[in-house]
Amino acid sequence: MWRDAALVAGKDLRLELRSRVAINQVAPFALLVLVLFAFALDPDRGILARATAGLYWVAVLFSAVLAVQRAFAVEVADGVRDGLRLSGLDPAGIFVGKVAALAAQLLVLEALLGLGVVVFYDADVAGMLLLVPTCLAATLGVAAAGSLYGILSAGLRVKETILPLLLLPVVAPVLVAATQAFEAGLSGPTSDGWRWLGLLIVFAAAYVGLGLTTFDLLLEES
Amino acid sequence: MNDSTASTGTRVLGSITLVGFAALLLFGLVLSPADAAQGELVRMMYVHVPTAFVAFGAFTVTVAASVAYLLRRTEWWDLVAHGSAEIGAVLLAATLVSGMLWGRPTWGVYWTWDARLTTTALLFVLVLGYLAVRRLPLDRDKRAGLAAVVGLLLLPTTIVCHYATTWWRTLHQGPTIARADPQIDGLLLFTLVLGLAVFALLYVWMMVHRFRVLYLEHRVEDLGLDTAIAERRREASGALATPRPATGPVT
Numbered sequence: 001m002w003r004d005a006a007l008v009a010g011k012d013l014r015l016e017l018r019s020r021v022a023i024n025q026v027a028p029f030a031l032l033v034l035v036l037f038a039f040a041l042d043p044d045r046g047i048l049a050r051a052t053a054g055l056y057w058v059a060v061l062f063s064a065v066l067a068v069q070r071a072f073a074v075e076v077a078d079g080v081r082d083g084l085r086l087s088g089l090d091p092a093g094i095f096v097g098k099v100a101a102l103a104a105q106l107l108v109l110e111a112l113l114g115l116g117v118v119v120f121y122d123a124d125v126a127g128m129l130l131l132v133p134t135c136l137a138a139t140l141g142v143a144a145a146g147s148l149y150g151i152l153s154a155g156l157r158v159k160e161t162i163l164p165l166l167l168l169p170v171v172a173p174v175l176v177a178a179t180q181a182f183e184a185g186l187s188g189p190t191s192d193g194w195r196w197l198g199l200l201i202v203f204a205a206a207y208v209g210l211g212l213t214t215f216d217l218l219l220e221e222s
Numbered sequence: 223m224n225d226s227t228a229s230t231g232t233r234v235l236g237s238i239t240l241v242g243f244a245a246l247l248l249f250g251l252v253l254s255p256a257d258a259a260q261g262e263l264v265r266m267m268y269v270h271v272p273t274a275f276v277a278f279g280a281f282t283v284t285v286a287a288s289v290a291y292l293l294r295r296t297e298w299w300d301l302v303a304h305g306s307a308e309i310g311a312v313l314l315a316a317t318l319v320s321g322m323l324w325g326r327p328t329w330g331v332y333w334t335w336d337a338r339l340t341t342t343a344l345l346f347v348l349v350l351g352y353l354a355v356r357r358l359p360l361d362r363d364k365r366a367g368l369a370a371v372v373g374l375l376l377l378p379t380t381i382v383c384h385y386a387t388t389w390w391r392t393l394h395q396g397p398t399i400a401r402a403d404p405q406i407d408g409l410l411l412f413t414l415v416l417g418l419a420v421f422a423l424l425y426v427w428m429m430v431h432r433f434r435v436l437y438l439e440h441r442v443e444d445l446g447l448d449t450a451i452a453e454r455r456r457e458a459s460g461a462l463a464t465p466r467p468a469t470g471p472v473t
Contacts, residue, residue, distance in 0.1 A: 148375070152368060152371060152372065156358060156360070157359070158358065162351070162354060162355065162358075165347075165350070165351045165354060166348075166351040166354075166355070166372065169344050169347040169348045169351065169379070170348070170375070170379050172344055172383065173382045173383050173385075199385065202382070203382055206378050206382060207378075210375065210378060214371060214374070217292065217367070217371060218371055220367070221364060221367035221368050221371065
């Protein structure tokens with residue numbers, strides 16, 4: 001399974017390295033969302049500073065929808081999905097590979113967005129000890145849920161519109177938990193933040209587990 | 223020939239349900255006393271609580287039927303999952319609306335970002351997504367399989383949402399009835415239980431009809447397909463009135 005996962009993840013990351021869709025299109029979009037928030041919420045009044053954690057994660061989720069769409073659009077073109085099905089790779093391995101590649105791209109995106117909020121929103125990054133594991137757990141959760149719904153909607157003609165409708169409510173708990181953990185982390189590590197990190201880990205574990213067990217079904221159905 | 227989806231059984235069931243609603247109106251609006259703390263507003267509870275319970279029950283049926291469909295792959299479970307989700311969505315909408323009407327005079331706002339409200343709203347959106355999958359223009363078996371997986375995912379998602387939002391904030395009152403010493407007056411409790419029973423009956427009644435309509439929709443689809451195939455065959459055989467000699471494989 002791990003070898004299959006490494007193959008699929010390697011394929012996806014190689015695709016990204018050569019096509020640069022995530023870095024040339026999704027990352028600028030994420031930064032654009034940050035700028036739009038700044039236009040919408042008057043930066044002088046301190047609203048932006050108070051809402052930084054939430055806005056950061058909303059930007060991450062919007063970008064994640066695009067990243068998921070991209071990750072599974074490459075599987076639909078030229079019947080790659082049929083190839084995957086026929087390749088004899090372990091479906092669980094394919095799932096882990098997709099999640100790993102997606103998570104790697106999202107982490108780069110989050111680092112970039114982190115830089116964005118420090119520069120644009122004047123965020124003070126105090127509790128790195130909490131922020132980094134929060135990013136890791138939230139990213140894994142979003143990547144796992146995203147891969148599940150991504151493959152599910154991949155073959156559909158309405159995939160662009162149905163994916164956000166299905167995915168965003170599912171990852172809403174990540175938004176709540178990661179925002180709370182970030183607020184704790186930005187104002188210095190507190191005991192409250194660790195509880196939210198725990199919830200993020202449970203969420204990630206739940207969706208990775210679901211993906212490992214149901215991905216073969218989804219690969220067949222999609 | 224029977225030209226509706228009703229049968230003797232559903233007519234009896236429907237009559238009992240309607241009588242039940244009349245009784246619920248009588249008990250809810252006339253016979254039961256006003257609550258000590260909430261006053262007349264408590265009467266909203268006889269709609270709010272039963273619709274919420276039955277809606278959550280309906281989604282449980284959808285999840286269970288989705289699992290059963292994935293195991294058995296029969297049309298029956300697919301139709302049960304579909305019908306139950308639709309009726310559950312309508313009931314959940316009634317829960318949300320009645321809750322808002324109750325919340326405005328009680329809490330002073332229509333909506334508040336309380337844990338249970340937020341979970342319910344998210345569940346509602348999730349179910350709308352599920353019903354959107356149900357409407358996808360796809361091959362029937364494929365759509366049934368996709369919908370079953372989406373339906374199956376409703377459960378873990380709702381559980382996670384529940385915990386996330388409970389920690390986040392809570393204003394909604396905790397459970398009142400499911401405790402050792404129910405904190406509720408006798409006649410109020412009776413009316414509430416009556417409401418639950420009536421809405422459960424309504425669910426079963428609508429469910430039977432919805433199931434039959436869905437089943438007939440599928441049959442109409444099949445019939446349309448069969449007719450189209452038969453027409454093509456007729457055209458083909460008409461065009462080939464003088465059969466050509468079969469020389470080798472057709473290219």
